[in-house]
Amino acid sequence: NAGVIQTPRHKVTGKGQEATLWCEPISGHSAVFWYRQTIVQGLEFLTYFRNQAPIDDSGMPKERFSAQMPNQSHSTLKIQSTQPQDSAVYLCASSLDGWGEAEQFFGPGTRLTVL
Amino acid sequence: GDSVTQTEGLVTVTEGLPVKLNCTYQTTYLTIAFFWYVQYLNEAPQVLLKSSTDNKRTEHQGFHATLHKSSSSFHLQKSSAQLSDSALYYCALSFSNYQLIWGSGTKLIIKP
Numbered sequence: 001n002a003g004v005i006q007t008p009r010h011k012v013t014g015k016g017q018e019a020t021l022w023c024e025p026i027s028g029h030s031a032v033f034w035y036r037q038t039i040v041q042g043l044e045f046l047t048y049f050r051n052q053a054p055i056d057d058s059g060m061p062k063e064r065f066s067a068q069m070p071n072q073s074h075s076t077l078k079i080q081s082t083q084p085q086d087s088a089v090y091l092c093a094s095s096l097d098g099w100g101e102a103e104q105f106f107g108p109g110t111r112l113t114v115l
Numbered sequence: 116g117d118s119v120t121q122t123e124g125l126v127t128v129t130e131g132l133p134v135k136l137n138c139t140y141q142t143t144y145l146t147i148a149f150f151w152y153v154q155y156l157n158e159a160p161q162v163l164l165k166s167s168t169d170n171k172r173t174e175h176q177g178f179h180a181t182l183h184k185s186s187s188s189f190h191l192q193k194s195s196a197q198l199s200d201s202a203l204y205y206c207a208l209s210f211s212n213y214q215l216i217w218g219s220g221t222k223l224i225i226k227p
Contacts, residue, residue, distance in 0.1 A: 004159075031213065042219045043160070043205060055213070091159065100147030100209035101167060106159035 002026075004107035006092050012113045013082045021077040021110045025094030032075045033104060034067055035091040043091075049075060050097075082114045117142040119206050121218035128196045128225055136191040136221045138206030147209050149182050149189045154203040154220075163204070164191070196225045 005024040013019050025032050034046040036059075047057040049069040057067065064082075069075040079086055089109040095102040119140045128134050138151075148167040154160040166173040169184045178193045189206060206218040 043217045045215070045217075048213060050213070095213075099213055101165075102213075103150070103162045103165065104215065106161065108159050 004092055004094050004105055006090075006107035006110050008110060009108060010111045010113070012115065014115050015083060016081050019079045019082050019086075019112055019114075021079075021090050021092075021112070023075045023077070023092030023107060024073055025075070025092070026105055027073075029094035029096055029105070030072075031095045031097060031102070032069060033093040033095070034075070034077050035093065037089045037091055037109070038087075046077070046090075079112075082112070084114045087112055087114045117144065117208075117210075117216050119208055119216050119218040121204075121206055121221045123221050124219070125222045125224070128223070130198055130225050130227055131195050134191075134193040134196045134200065134223065134225075136204055136206075136223065138189045138191065138218060140187050140189070140206075140208050140216070142208070142210075142216070144210055149180075150205075150207045150209070150215075151178070151180060151189075151191050152205040152207060154205070156202070160203075160205060198225050198227065201225045 007022045030051050032049045036044045045059040047060050047067045048055045052069045064080045067077045089111050091109045093104040093106045095104045122137050151164040152160040153163040164173050164175050164180050166182045172181045180191045182189050203220050203222050205220045207215045209215045
C-alpha cells in the first residue's frame with residue numbers, strides 16, 4: 001500500500017501566480033480531506049469529499065481556493081492568484097469511509113512558498 | 116462551540132522521565148471517537164491512539180490515554196520518555212458525520 005501520495009512535495013510560486021496541488025488517496029478509501037498547516041495556525045481544515053462528491057468546503061477561502069475530485073483516484077486543490085499568506089504545508093488525507101471513527105491517513109504534504 | 120484544548124504549546128522532558136500531554140474538550144454533540152495524532156519532523160501526521168470508550172485505557176508504542184467523559188479529558192501519557200518521542204502531538208475528536216475537531220498541537224521535546 002503506497003499510502004496517500006501528494007505532488008509536488010515543494011512548490012514555489014510568485015505572487016499572483018496559480019498553484020495546483022495533487023493528491024492520490026489510498027486505494028479503496030472513499031473520503032478525501034484537505035488541510036493547511038502553518039506554525040501560527042496549526043492544522044486547519046479546508047475541504048472534504050466523500051465518494052468524489054464535495055461534502056464540506058467550509059474551511060476554504062472562497063475567492064481564490066477551489067478543490068475538485070474528478071475521479072476516485074485523485075483530487076486537486078487549486079489556488080489562484082497566490083499570496084504570501086498562502087505559504088503553508090498543504091496536507092491531503094484519506095479515510096476508509098469518512099465517518100467519525102475512521103482514521104485519517106495523511107500524505108507527506110506539499111510545501112507551498114509564495115514569494 | 117465545539118473545541119479541543121491543548122494547554123501546552125511546548126513541553127520539554129528529560130529522557131527517561133514521564134510525559135503527560137493534556138487534552139480537554141468541549142462539545143454539546145454526540146462524539147464518536149478521540150484521537151491522538153503524532154507528527155515527526157518533516158513527516159505527515161499519523162494516528163498514535165484512538166478511543167471511543169469511556170474510562171478505558173488505550174495503549175500504543177508505550178503511550179497510553181484514557182478517555183474520561185466526566186472530566187472531558189483525553190490526556191496522553193508515557194512512563195519513560197525517549198529521544199525519539201520528540202514530535203508534534205495533536206489531540207482530536209470526531210463526530211458521527213466525519214468532522215474532526217483538532218487541538219492546536221503540543222510540541223514535545225525530549226532532551227538527553
